Amino acid sequence: MTTWQGWQHFATTPPPQPPTPGEPERSTEQRLAYHSAFVTVRTPAIDTLTTTVRTLMILGQHQQTTARPSLIVTGPAAAGKTTALLHTGRTCHLAHTRQHPPPDHSVHAPVPVAYVLVPPAASAKALATEFARYLGIPVTGRMTQAQITDAVCHTYNHTGVRLILIDEIHRLNPRTTTGAETADLLKDLTERIRATFVYAGIDVTTTALFSGVRGAQLAGRASLVECGAFPARLGKREPFRELITGVETALDLRAHQPGTLPRHAAYLHQRTAGRIGSLTRLIRQAAITAIHDGTERITKTSLEGIRLDHLAETHHRPTPNR
Incomplete structure (x- = not known):
């Protein structure tokens, strides 16, 4: 799902549905596949996240001079953070494409949502490359971080990305030189891309992300949604x-x-x-x-x-x- 094609397939493929009374009995293979994929159980965290994201997207829609308000999904491992993030992204994707269908005979589908994973020990250039890879933006070894970032900001704005989901944000450590540069890149992207940013990570509030000057900037712009036990x-x-x-x-x-x-x-x-x-x-x-x-x-x-x-x-x- 970290490419547009993969995300579009995920968002537009109907999720698994539980059996309903009166329907024909499913085969063994169908039931095994169903329990492998399974349904997304609606939780208070999912409802809160979906509602808050929708509100923040409206709040920041016409904001021009500063970074739009963002959101952080935090909690312990196996608490459903990524599931909540993906469910919210799919809901946003489907709502946007219903309201803004592509013109007749157009080969370009709307690109309302982007989903990016923070690589382990990510440098600013590596993370910028992940953003580029999502939309298939060509990147060469000779390109500088600034050139990749310019291409990302231009393309994301041109294609109309409105919601950017960034998972595994706890991998980022602003206390290191590399981590600080990567945190600065994220701040730059939030100010240059006309989209709402939602981050997800393990126990984010206890990590270095909220420490120092950079942490204070993030804490001052981001709301928290807890996915706890x-x-x-x-x-x-x-x-x-x-x-x-x-x-x-x-x-x-x-x-x-x-x-x-x-x-x-x-x-x-x-x-x-x-x-x-x-x-x-x-x-x-x-x-x-x-x-x-x-x-x-x-x-x-x-x-x-x-x-x-x-x-x-x-x-x-x-x-x-x-």
Whole structure:
């Protein structure tokens, strides 16, 4: 998705849909593919991010003299940050293309959204090249960072990019010379490209991104959206149990009894630390296993047999002190 062609395919391909009553039964291969891709479970963070991005895009639409307001999506690993970012980007892409369809017989589709990953230990030139690669802007080894940046700003404005999503922003460290130059490049891009910038990264507020003069500038322009772990209880509500119910409703298993997984909410919260990424991975793996072994249902016993990501497993089975 870090090229325009890949992003367009992602944004315009209908997302997976859960089974609906009365529809023909799906084949085994179709159900395996469905649980591999799976649905995006709507969360409060996704709703907040979508609403805030839409508001900031309107707020900065006619702003000319300074950088437009931006947004940072932060939280621990496996908390659903990238999922929220991509869902918001797809929503923006589809809304824009509905409102501004390309002229008849035009071969150029609108380019409302760009999605860029910050490379590890990225230099300013490397990050500028990533921006260029997204739109297929030719870059040669002899081009300077300034030349690449000029080409990026001109092309992004010319093609009408309105929303720029920058993922893995925690890889950027302004305390190093290279990181400081890269942070300065981002500031330059926000002032020269007529778009709203949204960043996503792991625990961004605890990194060097918010330190020093550059950090103060970023903090003064960016709002925060937290993608945190789901609490077991919040007042009278049980957000994690509600999340489990939403995931279970989307399953396509022939013998699974609705309500089974919410009954194990305490176990699942302990197993995943309340992280949506770990939870959906655990349940999807259990569903695929249930299809393969013919049981067609998920139980606590079958969940125990699934090996999760190391972060979740470490939380679930901490190493004893010696």
